[in-house]
Amino acid sequence: xxxxARPVVxxxxxxxxxxxxxxxxxxxxxLLREAGFDVVFPxxxxxxxxxxxxxxxxxAARRVASGLTRAFSxxxxxxxxxxxxxxxxxxxxxxxxxCAPLDVWELSAFLDDRGASCGxxxxxxxxxxxxxxxxxxxxxxxxxxxxxxxxxxxxxxPLPRPDLCCGFGGTFSVRQPEVSVALADDKLAxxxxxxxxxxxxxxxxxxxxxxxxxxxxxxxxxxASALAxxxxxx
Amino acid sequence: xxxxxxxxxxxxxAVARETLRDGHVLGAVDAGTARSMHARLxxxxxxxxxxxxxxxxxxIRMRAIDDLDALLAQFxxxxxxxxxxxxxxxxxxxxxxxxxxVCRRADARLVAKSKSMASEEIRLNEALEAAGIRxxxxxxGEYIVQLAGEHPSHIIMPAIRKTAGDVxxxxxxxxxxxxxxELETLAAAARRQLREVFERADVGVTGANFAVxxxxxxxxxxxxxxxxxVTSLPRVHVALLGMERLVPKLADLAPLLELLAxxxxxxxxxxxxRLLTGPRRPGEEDGPEELHxxxxxxxxxxxxxxxxxxxxxxxxxxSCLNVCPxxxxxxxxxxxxxxxxxxxxVLVPLVSGLGRAPSLPHxxxxxxxxxxxxxxxxxxxxxLLELRADLVSGGVAPRRERVAFALWSLxxxxxxxxxxxxxxxxxxxxxxxxxxxxxxxxxxxxxxPLARRRYRDRR
Numbered sequence: 216x217x218x219x220a221r222p223v224v225x226x227x228x229x230x231x232x233x234x235x236x237x238x239x240x241x242x243x244x245x246l247l248r249e250a251g252f253d254v255v256f257p258x259x260x261x262x263x264x265x266x267x268x269x270x271x272x273x274x275a276a277r278r279v280a281s282g283l284t285r286a287f288s289x290x291x292x293x294x295x296x297x298x299x300x301x302x303x304x305x306x307x308x309x310x311x312x313x314c315a316p317l318d319v320w321e322l323s324a325f326l327d328d329r330g331a332s333c334g335x336x337x338x339x340x341x342x343x344x345x346x347x348x349x350x351x352x353x354x355x356x357x358x359x360x361x362x363x364x365x366x367x368x369x370x371x372x373p374l375p376r377p378d379l380c381c382g383f384g385g386t387f388s389v390r391q392p393e394v395s396v397a398l399a400d401d402k403l404a405x406x407x408x409x410x411x412x413x414x415x416x417x418x419x420x421x422x423x424x425x426x427x428x429x430x431x432x433x434x435x436x437x438x439a440s441a442l443a444x445x446x447x448x449x
Numbered sequence: 450x451x452x453x454x455x456x457x458x459x460x461x462x463a464v465a466r467e468t469l470r471d472g473h474v475l476g477a478v479d480a481g482t483a484r485s486m487h488a489r490l491x492x493x494x495x496x497x498x499x500x501x502x503x504x505x506x507x508x509i510r511m512r513a514i515d516d517l518d519a520l521l522a523q524f525x526x527x528x529x530x531x532x533x534x535x536x537x538x539x540x541x542x543x544x545x546x547x548x549x550x551v552c553r554r555a556d557a558r559l560v561a562k563s564k565s566m567a568s569e570e571i572r573l574n575e576a577l578e579a580a581g582i583r584x585x586x587x588x589x590g591e592y593i594v595q596l597a598g599e600h601p602s603h604i605i606m607p608a609i610r611k612t613a614g615d616v617x618x619x620x621x622x623x624x625x626x627x628x629x630x631e632l633e634t635l636a637a638a639a640r641r642q643l644r645e646v647f648e649r650a651d652v653g654v655t656g657a658n659f660a661v662x663x664x665x666x667x668x669x670x671x672x673x674x675x676x677x678x679v680t681s682l683p684r685v686h687v688a689l690l691g692m693e694r695l696v697p698k699l700a701d702l703a704p705l706l707e708l709l710a711x712x713x714x715x716x717x718x719x720x721x722x723r724l725l726t727g728p729r730r731p732g733e734e735d736g737p738e739e740l741h742x743x744x745x746x747x748x749x750x751x752x753x754x755x756x757x758x759x760x761x762x763x764x765x766x767x768s769c770l771n772v773c774p775x776x777x778x779x780x781x782x783x784x785x786x787x788x789x790x791x792x793x794x795v796l797v798p799l800v801s802g803l804g805r806a807p808s809l810p811h812x813x814x815x816x817x818x819x820x821x822x823x824x825x826x827x828x829x830x831x832x833l834l835e836l837r838a839d840l841v842s843g844g845v846a847p848r849r850e851r852v853a854f855a856l857w858s859l860x861x862x863x864x865x866x867x868x869x870x871x872x873x874x875x876x877x878x879x880x881x882x883x884x885x886x887x888x889x890x891x892x893x894x895x896x897x898p899l900a901r902r903r904y905r906d907r908r
Contacts, residue, residue, distance in 0.1 A: 228904045228905065230861075232904060233903045233904045233905055234871055234899050234900060234903055235897045235898075235899060235900060236897075236900075237900045237902065237903055237904035237907065240904040241904065241907065256905070256908050258864060258905065258908075259864055260864070261861050261862075261863075261864055261867045262861055262867075264858075266857075267854050267857070267858060268834075269815060269834065269837070270837060270841075270850075270854065271810075271834070271836075271837030271838040271839070271840050271841040271846065272838075272841050272846075272850075272851070272854040272855075272858075273838050273841070273842075274858075275854040275855055275857065275858035276858070278858040278859070278862055279857075279858050279861045279862060282861075282862060282863065282864075348814070348815070348816035348817055348818070349817075352816070352817040352818070352820070352821055353817065376483075378772070378818060379774050379777075379818075380774040380814045380816035380818070382774065382814060383814065384813070384814025384815055384816070385814075385815070386811070386886075387811065387813065387814045387815070388890060389886040389889040389890050390462075390811050390889075391461070391462055391465065391775070391811070391812065392889045392890065392892055392893055393462070393465060393466050393469050393893070394465050394469065394775055394778045394779060395814070395893075396893035396894065397469050397778050398774050398778060398814075399893075399894070421897040422894065424895075424897070425890070425894030425895040425896065425897060426893065426894045426895075428894070428895040429893065429894060429895055
């Protein structure tokens with residue numbers, strides 16, 4: 216049935232997505248299917264190598280990332296529920312590995328670009344959106360996630376300093392844990408008025424959620440999960 | 450230690466931890482940096498095409514760095530033709546010895562200083578003191594920091610950690626009576642205290658924001674007017690010039706000055722932008738009898754080849770400090786006594802050697818705010834990434850870290866090994882919090898549990 220064939224997207228789960236927030240990846244898959252895409256999951260994928268790359272361990276990063284570049288086809292877009300991994304793959308990977316570039320997208324940028332509708336599962340919810348730094352400054356993606364959340368019915372509560380990093384920063388979070396946590400505290404305090412703090416990056420998510428679990432704070436939710444399943448009313 | 454820049458591994462975290470406990474300092478730093486950032490953004494908005502201006506400034510700086518040898522020769526010739534001297538110093542030690550020598554020859558007992566990060570870099574005050582010469586900072590912020598016996602915590606706002614109350618206490622001690630923490634009272638007290646220094650100083654020491662090769666001019670950008678007094682009242686003027694701060698022609702200054710003032714303080718121009726060309730000439734009413742320009746290399750030559758040369762474009766505006774989340778939480782001192790924030794994290798390891806500042810390339814979450822804020826478009830966070838790679842390839846990164854990443858990369862090389870190793874990691878996870886990164890993480894945060902069923906197991 217070639218005339219009815221749905222366009223294909225390749226889902227890149229990312230290591231944190233696969234191992235720590237698999238529900239968010241499943242939610243991303245659901246949103247892509249709802250938007251009319253055929254979602255394939257290339258089984259050869261592991262990780263983009265970013266943890267090692269950002270720590271300066273380039274040969275380790277290259278070893279891991281070269282598997283990723285072989286796993287994905289150049290014939291269909293790659294979509295991943297992480298602004299940070301999308302940055303690594305699009306900005307740094309071709310040079311690091313010496314491979315042809317992939318057509319990689321962060322999930323919300325892709326859905327927004329394709330005019331996808333994600334339903335109205337956030338009717339009446341008051342949410343804060345946290346820009347991850349790579350998405351904001353490397354991919355320059357800041358409007359699409361907000362548009363999707365608002366289109367789903369949410370009211371966005373602005374954060375006092377949306378430009379400030381949440382303090383995750385990969386290995387920074389364990390090299391300078393005190394500074395890292397202090398930045399998370401500011402971010403969580405800024406979102407106190409919201410019913411949930413939404414982010415499109417699993418890295419920021421585990422860091423902010425882990426801190427909120429210790430100190431109390433708003434629930435921290437992945438963008439894909441907020442859109443696909445809504446956010447529980449307080 | 451031949452300069453005042455280097456610092457051992459682990460110092461950053463130790464100092465940062467102390468600052469994080471000091472709500473007073475954090476509040477002052479947060480307010481100061483936010484104010485400066487908003488001022489810069491508003492000033493940039495007022496330009497017809499800030500991107501074009503940034504590109505032009507970048508180009509002027511990079512071209513000057515390409516031609517540095519020729520420009521230095523031309524600059525020297527122009528200064529000497531006007532009756533000044535130029536001395537190029539390879540190390541911090543050479544520079545401070547030379548300045549001490551100039552002061553001795555002038556029989557100086559008191560030196561009045563205008564703000565200069567280069568003088569901090571070569572630790573001039575300590576050298577002068579050791580030679581029995583008193584040096585007094587006359588920039589208000591620097592003066593406050595000097596009275597407190599501290600180092601500047603910000604390249605533009607040295608006393609960023611101090612509140613009006615702190616300043617009243619410090620100036621009051623000199624006055625010998627308590628002062629009200631009000632702006633006018635404090636400014637009047639400082640003016641009184643410093644006026645005496647200007648009048649009695651034998652030598653004036655300044656930095657130099659830029660130098661012009663064709664005319665041999667020094668360009669000084671200040672807001673308090675102290676730069677004018679330091680360069681006109683004392684008999685001898687010593688200008689400390691970072692060797693990269695040259696531009697070919699007078700006209701090249703315009704875009705740089707437009708960006709420097711706007712980026713540093715949000716002003717279109719600072720209150721005083723001074724061009725000093727040579728010592729006093731016959732018939733002139735003021736100015737020093739002697740002018741000595743000390744050109745400081747101190748490791749800058751290391752940067753002239755390769756990717757890091759872009760760091761030499763830095764005009765020391767402080768924009769990157771003001772937007773940096775890590776600077777905001779550490780207030781400068783963690784980076785060391787001189788340069789801080791992203792520019793310091795890049796510059797210090799480059800001029801001092803990576804092994805002597807191994808924590809600094811990692812004192813960043815790589816958020817990239819610095820790169821966006823840099824008026825001359827230095828890709829600061831990318832240079833930090835390069836430095837991290839150099840830490841590993843140069844063998845400075847700890848062995849256990851290199852072994853850990855090598856093992857990790859072997860395990861995650863194929864999907865099969867990835868599945869096996871992550872299953873093992875899940876089973877061993879209860880132990881993660883006991884040591885290493887898991888312990889550092891879980892001191893302040895819950896460790897995210899590894900899912901029983903990975904996403905790939907569900908497909």
